[in-house]
Amino acid sequence: MTALGRSxxxxxxxxxxxxxxxxxxxxLFGVAMAQVGVAITARRSAQVAADLGALAGAARAIEGAASACGRASAYVVANGAELRDCHLDGLDLIVTAAVPTRFGTATAAARAGPVA
Known part of the structure; x- marks a missing residue:
């Protein structure tokens, strides 16, 4: 047998x-990109929940923090997130929402109030 044949x-x-x-x-690259997609989707879901909660609660800001945050909480939960923080800053309502994922928690904050 020749050297080429053995090779x-x-x-x-x-x-x-x-x-x-x-x-x-x-x-493995596909799985990693799918996880990135899940994280992006969770972040956007948290932002939507915070935005809608802040807008809904701001309508009741004149009634006080308890009423405004109660309304905001209902909207945040209805959008599949949990309310992490809610407080009034004058008549502006600041809402923080969180959406859990397998690898952590996506959070977002929103502020709503009267136009200056």
């Missing part, structure tokens, strides 16, 4: 290993 015998099956490695890298 080909040793390389036999290496393409399969390379194809499996490339396939595994592609799958």
């Amino acid at each position: 080909r015998q040793r390389d036999r099956g290496s393409a399969t290993i390379w194809a499996l490695t490339v396939g595994l890298v592609v799958v």
Whole structure:
């Protein structure tokens, strides 16, 4: 057997290993990008919940913090988030909402009040 023939015998099956490695890298990249998508979606959901909660609660800011935050909490929970913080700053209502994910919690804050 020649040297070329022996070299080909040793390389036999290496393409399969390379194809499996490339396939595994592609799958792992896809999983990582899916997790990034989940985090982005959770952050946007938290922002929507905070925005709507702040707008709904600001309509009741004149009645006091308890009434405004109660209304904000109802809207935040209805949008699939939890109310982390709610307080009045003059007539501006500041709401912080959170959406849990497998890898952490996405939070967002919003402020609503009368136009100056």
